[in-house]
Amino acid sequence: MQDLLPQRARQLRKKMTEAERKLWSKLRRRQMGGLRFRRQVTFDKYIVDFACFDPKIIIEIDGSQHANQVVYDDERTKYLQSFGYTVLRFWNNEISNKFEDVLQTIWNVCIPLPPCGHLPQRGRLPY
Numbered sequence: 001m002q003d004l005l006p007q008r009a010r011q012l013r014k015k016m017t018e019a020e021r022k023l024w025s026k027l028r029r030r031q032m033g034g035l036r037f038r039r040q041v042t043f044d045k046y047i048v049d050f051a052c053f054d055p056k057i058i059i060e061i062d063g064s065q066h067a068n069q070v071v072y073d074d075e076r077t078k079y080l081q082s083f084g085y086t087v088l089r090f091w092n093n094e095i096s097n098k099f100e101d102v103l104q105t106i107w108n109v110c111i112p113l114p115p116c117g118h119l120p121q122r123g124r125l126p127y
Contacts, residue, residue: 005042005045005047006042008047009040009041009042009047010040012040012047013039013040016039016040017061017063017092018092018096019061019063019090019092019095019096020039020049020061022095022096022099023050023059023061023090023095023102024039024050026103027039027050027059027106032106032107032110032111033107033110033111035052035054035055035057035110035111036052036053037050037051037052037059038050038051038052038053043058043080044079046076046079046080048060048080049061051085052110055086055110056083056084056085056086057085057086057088057106057109057110058080058085058086058087058088059087059088059089059090059106060073060077060087060088060089060090061089061090061091061092061095062089062090062091062092063091063092073089077089086109088105088106088109090102090105
């Protein structure tokens with residue numbers, strides 16, 4: 001089965017869902033703080049929707065079929081976390097209806113704030 005994963009990942013890249021396309025438009029080309037995300041990545045026995053290897057972030061977008069496979073998704077998430085990855089899961093409707101919130105959540109995880117001692121002086125922006 002693992003021999004088929006790279007082929008399946010290529011197929012999934014060609015047939016992304018609307019929610020995946022929308023999120024990919026913001027993750028690709030290092031738009032998220034300069035981080036390199038990849039889509040439909042084979043990860044051991046799984047294919048994950050989006051992955052950034054430094055920092056270790058995996059983003060999964062779940063459609064309605066995932067409502068019936070909660071136990072499987074939980075096991076999968078725990079497995080991926082055992083390799084040190086932070087796994088973020090979003091529902092398709094979150095991508096459609098709360099896209100800015102989704103992007104902010106991803107940003108907050110990928111680009112954490114500096115410690116309080118390193119805040120810019122009042123009135124000066126860090127960029």
